[in-house]
Amino acid sequence: MKIRHSFIFLLVVSALLLQACGPSTADAVATALALRDLETAAAGGGGGGGEAGGGGEVASDTPQPGVPTDTPTITPTFTPSIPYISVSADTNCRTGPSQFYAYLITVTAGQQLEVVKTFPNADYVVVKRPDGSGDCWLWLRYATTTDFTAFNLPAATQPPTPNPTATPTNTPIPFDWDGTWTTWVDGTAYTMSVSQSGSSISGSFPSGGGTVSISASLSANFQVANGTWTYSGGGSGSIQWQIKSGNLNQFIGSGVSSGTTFSWCGARGGASQPSPCLWP
Numbered sequence: 001m002k003i004r005h006s007f008i009f010l011l012v013v014s015a016l017l018l019q020a021c022g023p024s025t026a027d028a029v030a031t032a033l034a035l036r037d038l039e040t041a042a043a044g045g046g047g048g049g050g051e052a053g054g055g056g057e058v059a060s061d062t063p064q065p066g067v068p069t070d071t072p073t074i075t076p077t078f079t080p081s082i083p084y085i086s087v088s089a090d091t092n093c094r095t096g097p098s099q100f101y102a103y104l105i106t107v108t109a110g111q112q113l114e115v116v117k118t119f120p121n122a123d124y125v126v127v128k129r130p131d132g133s134g135d136c137w138l139w140l141r142y143a144t145t146t147d148f149t150a151f152n153l154p155a156a157t158q159p160p161t162p163n164p165t166a167t168p169t170n171t172p173i174p175f176d177w178d179g180t181w182t183t184w185v186d187g188t189a190y191t192m193s194v195s196q197s198g199s200s201i202s203g204s205f206p207s208g209g210g211t212v213s214i215s216a217s218l219s220a221n222f223q224v225a226n227g228t229w230t231y232s233g234g235g236s237g238s239i240q241w242q243i244k245s246g247n248l249n250q251f252i253g254s255g256v257s258s259g260t261t262f263s264w265c266g267a268r269g270g271a272s273q274p275s276p277c278l279w280p
Contacts, residue, residue: 082114082151083114083145083153084112084113084114084115085112085114085115085125085138085143085144086109086112086113087107087110087111087142087143087144088110088142088143088144089109089142090106090107090109091107091138091139091141092104092105092106092107093106093129093136093137093138094136095136095137095159096159096161096162097124097137097139097158100161100162101161102162104129104136105129105136107127107138113127113130114127114128115127115148115151115153116128116135116153116154117153117154118148118153118154118155118156119137119155119158120155123140123141124140125137125143126138126156137156175218175221175222175223175243176248177194177195177196177201177218177222177225177251178194178195179194179268180192180193180194181193181203181251181266181267182267182268182273183205183264183265184263184264184273185207185212185263185264186255186262186263186264190206190212192204192214192266193205194214199217199218199222200215200216200217200218201216201218201227202215202216207231208233210232211231211232212229212230212232213229213230213232214228214229214239216241223243223245224240224241224242225239225240225241225253226238226240227239229255235257236257237255237257238255238256239254239255239264240253240279241279242279247271247274249269249270250265250266250267251265251267251274252265252276252279253266253278254279254280262278263276263277263278265278
């Protein structure tokens, strides 16, 4: 014990002498600590006598009881408890899983909606409506997420399938022949009244001391008339007329008398004479 105290005293004196010779206080302290470490090592290496025998200052790499050791840091993976879905393109949300169900809202691209039910083997899920007024069936064609198995959501029950309602198509209005026409027969103008009944037309106009009458059948779209003409003073022949696609108030055509073809066209509602008048 006395040897150790003497050794410590020498350490302190040595540190003070070093400081007196010029090194800074910090250097002196560092030197004293280094000398102390040497003293400690010497004490531990001496044959088991003195304080070294107790092992109190002997360094060891074995972790001591109660001393914490470094453990790896584990970053937990966060899984949301509520599933959400969004779409990359505006998508209709309906009362059921097909286009035959009623439309409710449009889910806009990027809008986040909570998924509440899944529908097995189908491209739909049930989501909460963004306005908070219930839910709707969303098509997954443009969905950014389609797998919700990790959330154990209940399965949706498909509503009764409505009867598909035929969507009316815009049927073009058939060509209408009714009205008063100015008609040019081989260049001579007359005023002719025409009546249409279903797929046939009839008409007449005065000419000279008699009356010219026409009767014709219409094509499937009512655009073309094929028929006959008769003159009360004697004579008859055939006609072939066609209402113009670009102007429903004009028709072009021809008549035949004794093997001779002549132009026969007409106009109504203030339209001008077609040019050319002859068709076909």
